[in-house]
Amino acid sequence: MTNSRQHTQELLKQKDILESELRDLESQLRSHGVTRTEPLMDANGFPRADIDIATIRQIRTSLIYKQNDLKALMAEIESSLLALHQDTKSEPGSELADPPRRRAFARVNTIAPSSPAADAGLKVGDSIVTFGSADALNHERLQRLAKICSESEGLEVGVQVERVVDGRPTLVNLMLTPRRGWGGAGLLGCHVLPI
Numbered sequence: 001m002t003n004s005r006q007h008t009q010e011l012l013k014q015k016d017i018l019e020s021e022l023r024d025l026e027s028q029l030r031s032h033g034v035t036r037t038e039p040l041m042d043a044n045g046f047p048r049a050d051i052d053i054a055t056i057r058q059i060r061t062s063l064i065y066k067q068n069d070l071k072a073l074m075a076e077i078e079s080s081l082l083a084l085h086q087d088t089k090s091e092p093g094s095e096l097a098d099p100p101r102r103r104a105f106a107r108v109n110t111i112a113p114s115s116p117a118a119d120a121g122l123k124v125g126d127s128i129v130t131f132g133s134a135d136a137l138n139h140e141r142l143q144r145l146a147k148i149c150s151e152s153e154g155l156e157v158g159v160q161v162e163r164v165v166d167g168r169p170t171l172v173n174l175m176l177t178p179r180r181g182w183g184g185a186g187l188l189g190c191h192v193l194p195i
Contacts, residue, residue, distance in 0.1 A: 115189020
């Protein structure tokens with residue numbers, strides 16, 4: 001049980017490190033004056049002379065690799081948390097064993113159609129367990145969510161929610177990309193309330 005919990009904690013630390021590295025890479029792109037999808041060729045099909053194309057391509061490639069690593073890690077975290085949850089349920093007195101960091105701290109109240117939240121698969125009624133590095137112990141009255149969104153604009157953020165599926169609470173891992181220009185207000189297009 002202790003090994004399972006330590007393994008899960010190590011995976012969560014790796015997730016925080018990866019998300020930080022992704023934010024750094026996104027910041028590097030912005031410092032070069034481009035986004036992840038901005039064309040590197042001019043209107044005539046020639047490489048732009050105003051940017052360092054080789055460096056930008058390296059940064060974009062690193063972003064793709066790290067995003068794929070994060071997706072794989074999120075799947076591993078989900079499996080680890082489910083195994084840990086099963087171990088905890090089998091222990092005597094396990095009703096009190098739920099670590100506070102893994103408790104939901106916010107509930108999704110509304111979601112705008114075609115918003116980043118809707119595209120990620122978030123649903124009304126989902127209880128947010130983690131949002132990037134924010135959890136039940138450090139969300140600072142949801143202020144940390146706003147900070148993570150502004151720092152991660154255009155970058156995927158791992159979100160874990162508890163959702164009732166077939167009458168049973170189930171942990172679901174999602175990847176959400178805060179962004180502007182989706183047709184509505186805010187970077188997510190959803191409203192959450194603290195629990």
